[in-house]
Amino acid sequence: MPRPFHARRLRRAAATAAVLAALFAVPPQTMAAPAATAPVPGDPLTGSGAVNRTELTAGQLAGGSAEDTVPDSAFALPAQAAPPTHSFEGTLTLDGLSTAGGFRALKDPNGYGDAAATRHLPPVDIALVQNGSHLVPAKRGLQYTGNQAWNLAVGPGRAWNEDGDGQRTRASLPFALVERNANCVHNGALTFLFDDTSISEVRYQITTETCEYFQFDMWGQVPADYRPGPVDGAENLRDAYASEVGDRLPTKPLSALATDHPDSGVDVAKFGSGITPSALSTFGFYFGGVHYVGNCRTRQGNYPFCGQMLLPSYSTAKSAFAGTAMLRLAQRYGPAVAQEKLSDRIPETAGNTAWSGVTLDHTLDMATGNYTSPGYETDEAGRTMADFFAAEPYADKMRLALSFPRKTSPGSKWVYHTSDTFLAARAMNNYLQDKAGSDADIFDMLRDDVLEPIGVGPDSLVSSRTDNSPGGAPFGGYGMFWTQDSVARFAKFLNNDHGAVNGTQILDPALLAATMQRTPQDRGMTTTGTKPMKYQNGFWGKEFTSADNPAYTNPFYVPFMSGYGGITVAMMPNGATYYYFSDNNEFSWNAAVAEADKLAPMTGAGGAGTPPTS
Template sequence: MHGQSMHGQSMHGHLSVSDFEKASPTFELFDNGAFQPPHDARPAFCTFEGVLTVDETMMSTDPETLTVPSAFGKDLRLFPAFEIGFLSTDGELIPANQDLTARPGASYWEVIVQPGKVWSENGDGDWSRGSFPFALVSRIDGNTHNGVATFVYRENAISSLRYQIVQQTAPLSLPDKFLASGALKARYRAAPLGNRDELITEFRKFEKMRLRTRPWSDLAELTGSAKIHDFDSDILPEKLVADALLVGETLYVKSAATPAGELPYAGRQRFGVWSITKTAALGVAILRIAQQFDREIFTKRVSDFVAEARAFPGWVDVTFGDAYTMAAGLGYGSDDPQNGAMEPYDGVYLDWYSAQSWSAKMNHMFRNTNLYSWGPGKVVRYRDEEMFFLALGLDAYVKQQLGPDEDIWSYLTREVYNPLEIQVLPTSRTVEQDLKTGVPYMGYGMYPTLEDLAKIAKLYLNEGEWNGNQLLPRDIVRELLAGKEPRGYRTYWSKFPYYYRTFWYAAHQWRGELTYVPCMSGYGGSVVALLPNGVVALRIANSIDATDDVVKMQSFLDVEL
């Protein structure tokens, strides 16, 4: 079976055992189904347990030549080397590490590996097969290149890993979007993993707590196709990565298309969602701290916890609440308060963005930011720097409360994500030369699944309550939800005319009345909307420009089920 890819490439239908050792030196696509168990798959002949190691390998890309082949001294064309333990149980392939990982080398990328499958097929002899989804990520950028890898194996032998990268979210530092394919020379050291029982127990526990995921056709049958036919129809298909609706406790996925068919393991794929991180991570973190420790956290000065800020006028008086709602009174743009919420994303910002250590980022933002005439707490100016400043302050706060070994991301994971039945949620951090764990950016850089985003949105819609536990302050969360009155600060932007506490507010006619709908929004056109009827609308997109099809929100918000 052969088809034609959207990129003009011949697309193959099946990987034979012999194909694993003869990858083409040029880009080639297989149908994504070749990387997953077929309908007639049989159990694997043997378990897979041990350490999988791959070396850096040049990728075959489409386009063949990248406009910029390297960034920050690293090669964009190299698939990263990695070493990860895996074990199989009941047909599932569980990685021991689901965080960003890579062995030192020349590649720009790191990899996030997610659980996959093991099975066997007729015609493979005594070989079993395994596959897993992955995302290439960078600690500097916040996008993902999503793909899948597969291999055949015996008791103590493994083939090369065949892989293909078939989708991505929007790049910022890199001018090119690209697909990739190839074979990775693999080494397999079969041996029991020391934490195998814990890995299996944790995997099974969180798998049981996953949301029900159903195809779009099920929702059409349940509600009538006319009600959902036009959902998210404004955005051009080539800019869409995935979209879905959470209705009740069920996630209905409308689309997760790629040039090689539906995105493999779509429910387990992680996406770079850029500034959605502000609401889904940083906003949740400060609200959890308010609930658990201190309702007055919003009025405290961040500089009381980040001593380095005390020497810089403007920064010294910024409160946690000012930074939380992007109203610090600092920036690089116009001193006209009606000039709009968006700050310039040019040289000064990019220098800060490119700084890799927490101290370099901190020193740059303290020394290169202007003080606006209106001061803090008056006007919104959308800046990642404020979010990073807030992250530094919250990290110092939880260390003060819980000890020097605490970390804001581990705190957030333990206190909120795990109770939400999210096992792991990776994030990018600053890069520190002394091998210390970096500080999470928290203005961008988290890598959730669609289900992770749906659960976090549902927590907000539940007014901070989950399974009978009040994780976030009910009264504060309630005022963030959809309503007839605008809240926060004017943005002078038609798409989202108001901004408040990490949420953008869309002005939408809901059942004949103007309603302000809270949205988490990320670069590229990714949006998570908390609709007035309790439905969550989700879109992952990769648009580089804010074109009309991305700016229009009507079809995305008009879900009156």
């Protein structure tokens, strides 16, 4: 798990049709009158507007000052929220951000907070449309700002009326700061009042993060500009968001798991256990077709947009991006892609004999044979990798990734390098361009062929890239982003749907089975460390036996994705998935496996069973 230093597209149906075009003929559509905007499920609001507000009142937003953070509930949709009388469409710009507001470092051993840019928001200029009480940004997911410290992501928020706001409508939006050239995510919210032509000042604060090495509070109140006017594709944005919300997995609070399975003896308190509460961003459990979710904690209560909290991937991208992209390429072009040699696909290897004979399969298995130290993640914590993470230009990252010397034959020893996944992603990118044209991009293929068709939301459809630019090379081994629904949905696709979408196989089934530890004769590489595990195609595999729990009468494997700081997505052979995102270097999830086993015993025979499809 590395330590870097430093929009679903508008119509999911169109993306899915592109994936399935080879199998289904699509008849031409007849022209029809434009349909009315589809409402977002749950609208309209039914409150009276009688809200007892003591924080961020209309008077305070009219021209107050932010002295510190306030309870995050002040940014949340209140129970008595009335339907909005005004509809926002146009651009919101926050003014004076480079010097405004307060900053309080809570953990900063590297002194990042010493830089002025780090202590303030980057430029915020957001195009928004409204569907009922829902505010929808025209751009979702990671946005490159050019700021020295931060990139930005803005999620869908809400608009409503309160009696105390006079004739104006109140709005609130979630946003996240993303560390430039890295994967830390700091979540916040902003709020303001508006009518058809004007806007109040904007109050903002950041009170939570998923970041092991840099934690802080940030707050401020600044003037803003509202430029009403048409937003390109506004109706599509409204309809797409209504579809997105309606298509999310059925969700219940985690406490409902015990109610839904009263005879199981499941103890819901075990989920999230073993993780320092203040370090736990969120967690959830998917089972039996239901997504059971935990809260999203902040230092000021619960995050008001838990379902929109942006979560970093870190090394879960090794599985969800690089490993899954290879499985997709294998389904499109044949499984021989795994044997492609890096020396044939990466021009920068020319003259570097250390990379001769290294295949894509070797690289995704962390078994290139090229390393400095064989110790468990010794190289990963070393100087070369520190420079690799800090390097922003593509050329520098590639040079450092290729700098490890040959120590043993490829495929014979596991040594963990995030740089290897960067090389694998680049090799796959160049292979894809040879097959599909010079404009092809490996992350875009993953987005179009896998993520969008399975319903992953727009917040998770962008990857961090080199050169701090949308035209750079995707990081491969980190740099993706999740929300609660997207991570549960992706795990369901692998663990329950076996890499298929609506009956159409998207991932190579044989290679996927091995990746998911369902092929006992092909477990992958054995890792080093005090408790060796298996590693296959960017996924980890952990064996559970009766030594772990007497209930485990037959040994089984749990494939999982793992991320720096304390991130786990464990996909169990009984069809359950448990995930958590935290940042105190705690990797504790055995108790969740034991509780899941109470709901449906794990398949034995080395984990070769097929989990349920629900």
